[in-house]
Amino acid sequence: MQFETKYVQLADGRVCKLMPNTSEYAQDMIDYLKKTSAETPFLLRNPDEVSYTLDAEKAILDRLYEDPRSVMMVALVDGKVAGNGSINGMGEKRKVRHRCGLAIALYQEYWRLGIGKAMMEYLTDLAKEIGYKQVELEVVADNERATALYKKSGFVEYGRRPKALLFDDGIYHDEILMCKSL
Ligand SMILES: CC(C)(COP(=O)(O)OP(=O)(O)OC[C@H]1O[C@@H](n2cnc3c(N)ncnc32)[C@H](O)[C@@H]1OP(=O)(O)O)[C@@H](O)C(=O)NCCC(=O)NCCS
Numbered sequence: 001m002q003f004e005t006k007y008v009q010l011a012d013g014r015v016c017k018l019m020p021n022t023s024e025y026a027q028d029m030i031d032y033l034k035k036t037s038a039e040t041p042f043l044l045r046n047p048d049e050v051s052y053t054l055d056a057e058k059a060i061l062d063r064l065y066e067d068p069r070s071v072m073m074v075a076l077v078d079g080k081v082a083g084n085g086s087i088n089g090m091g092e093k094r095k096v097r098h099r100c101g102l103a104i105a106l107y108q109e110y111w112r113l114g115i116g117k118a119m120m121e122y123l124t125d126l127a128k129e130i131g132y133k134q135v136e137l138e139v140v141a142d143n144e145r146a147t148a149l150y151k152k153s154g155f156v157e158y159g160r161r162p163k164a165l166l167f168d169d170g171i172y173h174d175e176i177l178m179c180k181s182l
Helices: 023-039 054-066 113-128 144-150
Strands: 005-009 015-020 071-077 078-090 097-107 134-140 156-166 172-181
Touching: 005 113, 005 156, 023 054, 023 071, 023 078, 023 097, 054 071, 071 113, 078 113, 078 144, 097 144, 113 144, 113 172, 134 156, 144 172
Parallel strands: 097 134
Antiparallel strands: 005 015, 015 071, 071 078, 078 097, 134 172, 156 172
């Protein structure tokens, strides 16, 4: 969906621009998915599993931009992509239309500057504006940085999915299930 651009002052004095992600950034998003999934083990994809073509990625970004119940947010610092965040509905059936999922990831060089916190705030505000009543997310149990950010943003733990992820080194990882009422 379309939403207003927000400017955020970062801890190092730079300014971060939070705005709708559009097909203009399709190649940047493919590069971002590949690099971030190599920089952290806590994202769902392994780097070799990022296989979007440019046209497919453009189509996804166009569709999400036109969808009034989805948010695709890019964070730009000095005109360069620093990260991305999203809100997506859990389904259109009346019994679940009030629920949405949230996801966020930044390039490692932009961690600890306050971008995560600002994006969580803006994403949950937009989810509320759309009309969602509950935001949900899953986080790998040992992802302390993200879990701390989510707790600070008002999310509470409501469960744990054992052995949710199997990493390439053969080790299983649980996921923590978190949600926030809007
Ligand atoms: C998780 C992530 C989005 C956090 O973003 P960030 O911009 O680094 O977070 P912020 O700088 O806004 O920090 C948010 C808060 O968490 C706190 N925090 C950061 N790292 C922490 C840690 N290791 N332990 C405890 N608290 C921590 C900060 O103190 C900050 O709170 P404060 O501003 O009140 O002091 C980012 O690190 C990231 O993209 N990680 C890789 C991808 C990922 O794991 N995504 C989540 C998948 S579920």
